Amino acid sequence: MKKKATSKPVSLSEEQFYAIARALGDARRLAIVRQVAASEGMECSALHVHEELSPATVSHHMKELNEVGLVEIRRSGRSANLFLCRPVFDAYVRRLASL
Template sequence: MSKARKPGLTQQQFEAIGRAISDPRRYAILHQIAAEPGLICGALEAHQHISAPTISHHLKELQEAGLIDIAREGRTASLFLRREVWESYLDSLASL
């Protein structure tokens, strides 16, 4: 079985990911999404501590950096880590 090819990151993508995960709340949200594929947005632990608009902002930053996909069905949103992008980011860091 062959591994899926990891997409290369442009310098702009690399920097966007770095900015996105530099915020401790966003990193914690990303960590929780990674732990449970298809996590329902309402199940984020952050909902207990920060407002819905702030969570939406953090999710938008993670999505724009290419780290997560958000699948919407009606009023429900499921969150997915884009592992291939995360792994490409880690590979880029490792090559420094």
């Protein structure tokens, strides 16, 4: 029986922590993170329909979330799938809990 690989918990710098806090301070980005977290991969195109956002607005928010490390964008041809970067999100939540 194979053991499940355990990854080291991510540690956030002060700068990373504050960048994530700023990114999640926008209600639309927080809603996007909630949707992506609830799925195991979501097509980017589904966001603008569900949240009634234009593709350009979704792109802007996804860029922000990707830059702070909360969301990973995996491209396949013309489509893009979104995944929550769970280790980064968990590190952020741990840091919040320790305040």
